[in-house]
Amino acid sequence: MSVDELLVKNLKVAFSSPEGDLVAVNGISFQIKKGEILALVGESGCGKTVSALSILRLIPDPPGKIIEGEIRLGERDLLRLSPKELRDLRGNEIAMIFQDPLASLNPVLTIGEQIIETLLRHSKISRADARKRTEELLRRVEIPSPAEKMKNYPHQLSGGMRQRVMIAMALSCSPKILIADEPTTALDVLIQLQILELLKQLKEETGLSILLITHDLGVVRAIAQRVLVMYAGDIVEVSPIDELMENPLHPYTHGLIESLPSQSKGKSKSRLPAIPGVVPPPGQRPAGCPFHPRCAKSETRCGTEFPELKEIEPGHWARCFVAERGR
Amino acid sequence: MKKSLAPLLEVKHLQKNFHSKNSSNAGDLLKAVDDISFDLNEGEALGLVGESGCGKSTTARAVLRLIEPSAGEVLYKGVDLLKLRSEEMRPLRKEMQIIFQDPLASLNPKRRIRDILAEPFTIHGMKDIDCQQKNIAELLQKTGLSKEQLERFPHEFSGGQLQRIGIARALALKPRLIVADEPVSALDVSIQAQIVNLLSDLKENEGIAFLFISHDMGVVEHFCDRVAVMYLGKIVEIATTESLYARPLHPYTSALMAAVPSLKDKIKDRTVITGEALDASDFSEGCAFYARCPIKEKQCEEKSPPLKEISPNHKVACHLS
Numbered sequence: 239m240s241v242d243e244l245l246v247k248n249l250k251v252a253f254s255s256p257e258g259d260l261v262a263v264n265g266i267s268f269q270i271k272k273g274e275i276l277a278l279v280g281e282s283g284c285g286k287t288v289s290a291l292s293i294l295r296l297i298p299d300p301p302g303k304i305i306e307g308e309i310r311l312g313e314r315d316l317l318r319l320s321p322k323e324l325r326d327l328r329g330n331e332i333a334m335i336f337q338d339p340l341a342s343l344n345p346v347l348t349i350g351e352q353i354i355e356t357l358l359r360h361s362k363i364s365r366a367d368a369r370k371r372t373e374e375l376l377r378r379v380e381i382p383s384p385a386e387k388m389k390n391y392p393h394q395l396s397g398g399m400r401q402r403v404m405i406a407m408a409l410s411c412s413p414k415i416l417i418a419d420e421p422t423t424a425l426d427v428l429i430q431l432q433i434l435e436l437l438k439q440l441k442e443e444t445g446l447s448i449l450l451i452t453h454d455l456g457v458v459r460a461i462a463q464r465v466l467v468m469y470a471g472d473i474v475e476v477s478p479i480d481e482l483m484e485n486p487l488h489p490y491t492h493g494l495i496e497s498l499p500s501q502s503k504g505k506s507k508s509r510l511p512a513i514p515g516v517v518p519p520p521g522q523r524p525a526g527c528p529f530h531p532r533c534a535k536s537e538t539r540c541g542t543e544f545p546e547l548k549e550i551e552p553g554h555w556a557r558c559f560v561a562e563r564g565r
Numbered sequence: 566m567k568k569s570l571a572p573l574l575e576v577k578h579l580q581k582n583f584h585s586k587n588s589s590n591a592g593d594l595l596k597a598v599d600d601i602s603f604d605l606n607e608g609e610a611l612g613l614v615g616e617s618g619c620g621k622s623t624t625a626r627a628v629l630r631l632i633e634p635s636a637g638e639v640l641y642k643g644v645d646l647l648k649l650r651s652e653e654m655r656p657l658r659k660e661m662q663i664i665f666q667d668p669l670a671s672l673n674p675k676r677r678i679r680d681i682l683a684e685p686f687t688i689h690g691m692k693d694i695d696c697q698q699k700n701i702a703e704l705l706q707k708t709g710l711s712k713e714q715l716e717r718f719p720h721e722f723s724g725g726q727l728q729r730i731g732i733a734r735a736l737a738l739k740p741r742l743i744v745a746d747e748p749v750s751a752l753d754v755s756i757q758a759q760i761v762n763l764l765s766d767l768k769e770n771e772g773i774a775f776l777f778i779s780h781d782m783g784v785v786e787h788f789c790d791r792v793a794v795m796y797l798g799k800i801v802e803i804a805t806t807e808s809l810y811a812r813p814l815h816p817y818t819s820a821l822m823a824a825v826p827s828l829k830d831k832i833k834d835r836t837v838i839t840g841e842a843l844d845a846s847d848f849s850e851g852c853a854f855y856a857r858c859p860i861k862e863k864q865c866e867e868k869s870p871p872l873k874e875i876s877p878n879h880k881v882a883c884h885l886s
Contacts, residue, residue, distance in 0.1 A: 281753035397617075427782070427821060427824040428616065428821065430826075431824040431838075432838075457826050460826040497754050498754060498783060499758075499786060510787065512756075517753075519723075
């Protein structure tokens with residue numbers, strides 16, 4: 239279980255703008271273990287999607303730029319691959335699914351045709367075999383009457399079904415790692431539960447590693463083993479999921495959990511404990527700890543020094559002076 | 566809840582049909598909203614929950630006559646809105662406002678915040694500039710915005726601030742009823758809590774009634790006094806929030822609640838409801854939830870269950886409850 243599938247080291251990504259380079263991801267490091275669902279959590283603009291896109295080198299350059307870092311998959315550094323090697327990597331070893339499946343599917347091709355095309359592009363099989371395999375894949379993601387559904391165009395399917403098609407397509411070349419960017423955010427709760435259940439099954443049956451990007455701690459709780467919490471381009475906390483829910487060390491994580499209405503159950507109709515203020519816009523990062531202007535526990539040095547990510551309890555890391563000292 | 570007073574809003578047998586585009590049953594009517602009745606008191610929030618396509622937004626829009634209902638009555642302070650001509654509606658429109666999910670899409674990108682907030686006054690004949698400015702200052706203060714922000718354009722704001730502007734605009738004419746259509750769904754959790762708190766203040770301090778549409782069962786439990794659960798155009802359960810969350814009677818309500826990813830338990834403890842909601846045009850008789858229901862019986866396929874009162878203020882449409 240503890241084999242590292244993918245290792246990200248000191249990844250720094252910036253976007254150029256008229257006001258100079260805006261740092262979106264500020265030197266983050268993490269690893270995805272084999273057969274693990276690792277969640278990357280944070281609010282919009284915290285850099286979670288940019289981090290994920292960087293792994294597949296999908297950041298539009300310009301304006302985006304990977305300034306430094308290493309992304310290791312086995313012996314290779316993904317940041318040094320040639321365009322040909324990158325094409326082989328994408329889909330075959332690392333696949334990705336997005337929030338809006340309708341935007342990711344070709345509207346004028348049937349879904350069957352799109353998966354067959356993927357298979358033919360990536361592996362040397364006949365068209366007939368590709369067709370058969372497509373049907374199997376659709377059955378695998380629990381699409382009812384797959385042979386029939388293959389003839390449908392994306393607009394004829396519901397949101398949940400489309401996301402299943404995307405997952406089938408992502409699985410078509412048996413990747414080792416699946417990056418799922420908000421895969422259930424656009425879906426209704428009952429359908430969300432079905433898709434989460436499917437991802438969990440796939441992980442258990444095939445040993446797939448999943449990097450799950452989401453803003454929803456409930457989704458994380460449902461299927462992830464470990465969590466990275468990001469704020470303003472930094473990882474502020476890393477922890478196994480159970481530990482994080484019971485004992486969040488970073489005040490930001492604590493605030494996120496507290497501000498969920500489902501958490502304040504029983505506390506009558508009192509006000510929700512909101513985190514005051516807003517996420518700093520890119521380019522206006524406060525000095526010191528970027529969370530300190532919104533932090534209830536902030537001290538003088540939080541405004542001047544940038545805390546390091548430190549292991550405070552075994553396997554549980556946080557980037558906070560207050561947490562470091564113990565509560 | 567003020568039981569003695571007549572409700573602010575009474576909706577009776579509201580119906581909205583659309584013509585089906587599907588070629589196989591062209592000419593058939595799609596009942597997007599099918600015989601819905603509820604009432605709403607001053608200072609009360611009624612949640613409308615359900616999956617996409619269940620008719621919750623259509624209901625809200627039909628109540629405000631932003632779309633024309635096919636049948637039914639909408640009584641606002643005892644007056645049937647559906648019988649009024651549009652010029653008779655206009656003075657009442659001041660009292661009924663709407664907030665949308667995507668605040669950026671609902672604010673004119675080419676106008677400054679000052680102009681956006683002044684427009685409701687201008688439209689309703691309050692053209693005195695000083696008076697407008699005084700009212701705008703008051704709106705800013707209520708919604709947590711600052712004076713400097715008035716000269717900016719919508720794209721310069723974050724989602725949470727835009728939603729505050731949307732709320733400020735809705736409050737301009739001192740409404741008594743606000744329809745909030747997924748007002749916090751597009752916002753980050755930490756911001757979501759700020760906006761929910763703002764809406765709670767308005768409800769409690771100003772006595773504004775809310776028709777609150779959301780798919781988020783957690784937010785609804787926190788904000789609403791009563792909740793109506795919709796499935797394929799019908800209300801399948803309506804109750805006070807306490808009663809509904811403590812004892813959901815309809816199997817669909819239970820499934821919705823169980824499906825909300827909770828921070829406390831993992832996925833394995835829950836039953837996954839299979840299948841998806843039908844198209845409202847695809848079923849004719851029996852209970853609409855029949856195909857997906859975990860506890861269905863023979864009678865459910867044959868006749869549609871009526872909405873009946875099981876305990877005080879708790880109604881459900883299920884043969885088996």
